[in-house]
Amino acid sequence: MNENLLTTDDEIRELLKGTKTIAVLGIKPETHADQPAFYVAKYMADAGYEIIPVPVYYPDVTEILGKPVYRDLTQVPGEIDLLNVFRRSEDIRKHTLEILRKRPKAVWFQLGIRNDEVAERLAEAGIKVVQDLCLMVEHRAFCQNHLR
Secondary structure (H helix, E strand, O other): OOOOEOOOHHHHHHHHHOOOEEEEEOOOOHHHOOOHHHHHHHHHHHOOOEEEEEOOOOOOOOEEOOEEOOOOHHHOOOOOOEEEEOOOHHHOHHHHHHHHHHOOOEEEEOOOOOOHHHHHHHHHOOOEEEOOOOHHHHHHHHHHHHHO
């Protein structure tokens, strides 16, 4: 098992502790505020993380959460601590090269999203990977446990 495939609470807690910048691939604009691809990013922004919007659709949208949007991960300036992915499991493969080129420290496939082939490839490249978990739910649990 590759140590970059994170599955335990401790591994996830450590990942969140070291995260400041979160790029959100597949983020939706404010007009979709009731959908996880928007409100999870808003929650993380409200929790103090820097959010970098990378929508896949919505070509007319130039800003989400008050931040400029990027159409490709490789256009994002600076380092990305965590790439939060809101794409169907079968659509992740087409982003693999883009992710490998940008080399975020970690990639998080949201709840219900899993692609073992891509996860293995990213992990082998030294990128930490979390699959099939909600970033917001895990962050809340981390904060509650952290306060005890």
